[in-house]
Amino acid sequence: MATPAPVTPMIVIGPAIALGLAIGIYEALVIHRDVSVPTHRFGHTIHALILSIIFVFCTMNAAFVLKMIPALAKIPLIGTVLGLQIAIGLIAAIKIHGVSQALKSGGGGPGLGETWFHSILIGALIIAAPYAYPLVKPMLPTWLLF
Numbered sequence: 001m002a003t004p005a006p007v008t009p010m011i012v013i014g015p016a017i018a019l020g021l022a023i024g025i026y027e028a029l030v031i032h033r034d035v036s037v038p039t040h041r042f043g044h045t046i047h048a049l050i051l052s053i054i055f056v057f058c059t060m061n062a063a064f065v066l067k068m069i070p071a072l073a074k075i076p077l078i079g080t081v082l083g084l085q086i087a088i089g090l091i092a093a094i095k096i097h098g099v100s101q102a103l104k105s106g107g108g109g110p111g112l113g114e115t116w117f118h119s120i121l122i123g124a125l126i127i128a129a130p131y132a133y134p135l136v137k138p139m140l141p142t143w144l145l146f
Contacts, residue, residue: 009063014144016060020053055092059085060130093123
């Protein structure tokens with residue numbers, strides 16, 4: 001009897017980019033409240049868009065990431081799909097807050113600093129993206145579903 005071929009996790013590209021952009025745009029809109037320096041707004045917006053897409057791509061494709069990086073699968077708690085998604089969301093929240101505070105202490109001036117609430121909210125949205133995808137999938141254009 002032949003052994004079944006190993007199952008390769010499906011990789012979600014278009015929807016991960018779309019949801020990452022949506023979260024990144026939301027973060028950019030909130031930045032205007034938190035960051036008063038226009039040049040920092042622009043740079044942080046680009047930074048937020050790119051990293052939101054990367055983080056959402058990783059959470060939506062956590063099984064694929066675990067398969068591609070087997071060392072992650074050996075780490076307790078993080079070695080599961082949910083554990084990896086939570087870890088990525090926490091890393092995103094810490095990164096968002098850390099960058100904000102680094103800019104603030106680097107002479108950015110008053111009004112430059114995101115709150116922990118904002119950072120954790122964005123991290124939670126990144127964690128929730130794979131679970132929200134079935135709800136938003138019917139609203140996405142068909143050309144995006146690849």
